[in-house]
Structure formats: structure tokens, C-alpha cells
Amino acid sequence: MDGRRAIPHIAADSCKGCGLCLSVCPENVLAIEAAQVNLKGYFPVSVKAEENCIGCLSCALICPDVVFTIERIDDHLEGRDE
């Protein structure tokens, strides 16, 4: 075990770069990727510190565009804004 509890997966082309997920992530896992533009023409969110994710699902719950799938390492449950 390396201590990680969850892995955030991002559908970057669905992101509109609103920043809501960054504001609620308690572990500072996420960042806006300003070096590239997605298919919608936005700067998409990216994972900058995957190892810090605790699987709280806050990002998935607040995202209006269903960008996140959170893979729980301990029990393999998935959380999603559906």
C-alpha cells in the first residue's frame, strides 16, 4: 500500500474550466491546465497531485458537467455525479 485512497479520472473534453471543483477539493489535488485547450475551447481541469486524493467526491458532486469519475482504491467503488 502506498497510502493512496482514490484516483480521480477526468473527462477533460467535457470540462468548461469553471473552477468549482478546485474550490471544493480539500486536498488541493486539482489544477486548471492552461497549457492546452480542450475540444470545447476551454482550459480544462487536470490532476496535479493524484496521490493526495482522499475520494471525498466533492469535485464530482459540484461539477455541473459530469467530468469526474472517482475510483476508490480500497473498495473499488466508483462515485460519479449522476
Ligand code: SF4
Ligand atoms: S475526490 Fe475529493 S480529494 Fe479527490 S480530487 Fe475530488 S475533491 Fe479532491
Ligand code: SF4
Ligand atoms: S467543476 Fe467541472 S466543469 Fe468546472 S472546472 Fe471542474 S471539472 Fe471543469
